[in-house]
Amino acid sequence: MSTIANTIFSPEMAARFDKLVTIYPVRRSALVPMLLYAQDDLGYVSDAAVAEIALRIEILELDVRNVLSYYSMLRTKPAGKYNVQVCTNISCMLRGGYEILDHCKHKLGIGHKEVTPDGVFSLEEVECIGACCWAPAMQINYDFHDDLTPEKVDVLFQMYKDGQGKDVK
Known part of the structure; x- marks a missing residue:
């Protein structure tokens, strides 16, 4: 062709x-x-x-x-500028993945496959992202973040909102 x-x-x-x-x-x-x-x-x-x-x-x-x-990683609707994918597979689940997901839902005010009104963040619950040894973990666009706590998530969201996203230690 x-x-x-x-x-x-x-x-x-x-x-x-x-x-x-x-x-x-x-x-x-x-x-x-x-x-x-x-x-x-x-x-x-x-x-x-x-x-x-x-x-x-x-x-x-x-x-x-x-x-x-x-394929769940393919979208037919626009995502936010920063697509937050929280892993809830077994390793992450056992180490607080659902708590992290619930915290993200509350903090962003959106649910699974939704976008914040300002278009900055979208949120997805996903299966394994391959960071089992460092659970709980999430991915924001193509950046991995692991060993998460609600406090670390808050810092990450603020950094991304401020345009300074990457790792937070």
């Missing part, structure tokens, strides 16, 4: 998609990477992104939506 003339993506992302479909033996294998890249580029996977990805891979939009609905 040739390059799509009226892409909704940036030229860099469109070029990345063009390359992706050439590196897999089956075009459909590029679907999940494309969905992840689209989400990073747009903030979520829009209807227009679904349509274009289906064209690029030469599959039905329904097939794209089936995969999109399967």
Whole structure:
């Protein structure tokens, strides 16, 4: 398939998609990477992104939506500027993951898969984020934070709100 003339993506992302479909033996294998890249580029996977990805891979939009609905890390609605993902899997659960999640809900005033009215934070309860040895843990965008307490969470939220997000020790 040739390059799509009226892409909704940036030229860099469109070029990345063009390359992706050439590196897999089956075009459909590029679907999940494309969905992840689209989400990073747009903030979520829009209807227009679904349509274009289906064209690029030469599959039905329904097939794209089936995969999109399967993976919890893919969103069909915009998230906040900072997407807070609190792990409640077994290690985190045993070390206070639900308490951290409840604290986040209270502090942000939102629930699972919701966004604060100012659009700064969104919140998700997630399964394992791979930080079991340092539980309880959460991820804010692509930054991991572990060995959490409610007090550490409050400091993190303030740092991110102030544009200084990263690790708090």
